Amino acid sequence: MxxxxxxxxxxxxxxxxxxxxxxALDDAELAAALDALDRGRWTVARSLLAATGTDWDRRGHRLMALGAARSGGVWAREWRLAEPDSPDAAAFLATATVHRALRGRASTEIAHESCLAAARLAPADPTPWLAALSLARATGTPDACEYAFDQVRARHPGHHHAHHLxxxxxxxxxxxxxxxxxxxxxxxxxxxxxxxxxxxxxxxxxxxxxxxxxxxxxxxxxxxxxxxxxxxxxxxxxxxxxxxxxxxxxxxxxxxxxxxxxxxxxxxxxxxxxxxxxxxxxxxxxxxxxxxxxxxxxxxxxxxxxxxxxxxxxxxxxx
Known part of the structure; x- marks a missing residue:
């Protein structure tokens, strides 16, 4: 029951x-970006992430929600091709690939490599490691979870979502x-x-x-x-x-x-x-x-x- x-x-x-x-919870700007993403307008997500800046908690929440969107993987790849040096595009692709791996539509290895690639482009950003923690929780080992969590915490000690995970x-x-x-x-x-x-x-x-x-x-x-x-x-x-x-x-x-x-x-x-x-x-x-x-x-x-x-x-x- x-x-x-x-x-x-x-x-x-x-x-x-x-x-x-x-x-999106009560994040109206994120809700608008998700609606735009469903219509193929990934540039709204780009503007949203640029405006988020180094609010790491909000950035993590927004990127994980965008990556989980039905069409997130498609538009993340499109953005990454258009702007290969963009840390935001790399982080979006990392979260989208992790969510695809969690659904069985991408390999764990590819998802993990996407997280590492995003982390290399933005060493101070805890979000790629948040995505890696989500992946490790479902497919990795306790040591992998602890390592990813430590990497998040080294960049933002009070990271909200990471502590939940x-x-x-x-x-x-x-x-x-x-x-x-x-x-x-x-x-x-x-x-x-x-x-x-x-x-x-x-x-x-x-x-x-x-x-x-x-x-x-x-x-x-x-x-x-x-x-x-x-x-x-x-x-x-x-x-x-x-x-x-x-x-x-x-x-x-x-x-x-x-x-x-x-x-x-x-x-x-x-x-x-x-x-x-x-x-x-x-x-x-x-x-x-x-x-x-x-x-x-x-x-x-x-x-x-x-x-x-x-x-x-x-x-x-x-x-």
């Missing part, structure tokens, strides 16, 4: 299904185990928060770690499909992680941060719901509105491989 939907946001009617989350990588280790409170994903999340500034969305990373670990345990049949029915969220470590993250949210209030900030709060809202703290959960669900999904990890824009595996595992259990 699929997990139940979250409770309805305060003051709103219950919807049958949670709203779909677009790859690394948490997912670590959560997937030792898939046959029970929920070990000393699992490395929890230590990684705690360490990352200690290194991050006080106003960083990485404050929610320990909750992300618990959600990702629960996903792995549920897929292995070691936890029930319904997270509310499990004891996963009742441990002292989980309760402390949620308290710290919720206190941070009360101060931050969603702010004008990175577009992924509200999506991070999806993890926290579900964790509060699973813990039985329904008033706090309802407040979060109300705040993040269309970012609410049926499961903490249920928004495919962040991680298509994770979404595919979760859907496959649910289908296998139902049939």
């Amino acid at each position: 699929t997990p139940p939907p979250p409770p309805p946001p305060l003051g709103r009617a219950r919807r049958k299904d949670p709203a779909a989350v677009r790859a 690394m948490a997912a990588c670590l959560a997937e280790h030792q898939q046959g185990d029970t929920d070990d409170p000393l699992h490395q994903v929890y230590d990684f999340a705690a360490w990352a928060v200690e290194q991050a500034p006080d106003d960083s969305p990485l404050a929610v990373l320990p909750v992300v770690a618990h959600a990702e670990r629960y996903r792995v345990l549920a897929a292995a049949g070691l936890e029930p499909a319904d997270p509310v029915a499990s004891g996963h969220w009742a441990t002292r470590r989980a309760r402390q992680a949620m308290k710290t993250a919720f206190d941070w949210w009360l101060e931050w209030e969603g702010g004008a941060g990175h577009p992924r900030g509200k999506v991070d709060l999806n993890f926290l809202a579900h964790a509060k719901y699973c813990e039985g703290r329904l008033a706090e959960a309802a407040a979060l669900f109300h705040r993040i509105g269309p970012y609410v999904t049926a499961e903490p990890w249920g928004y495919p824009a962040r991680d298509p491989v994770c979404a595919f595996r979760a859907a496959r595992d649910i289908a296998l259990r139902v049939t």
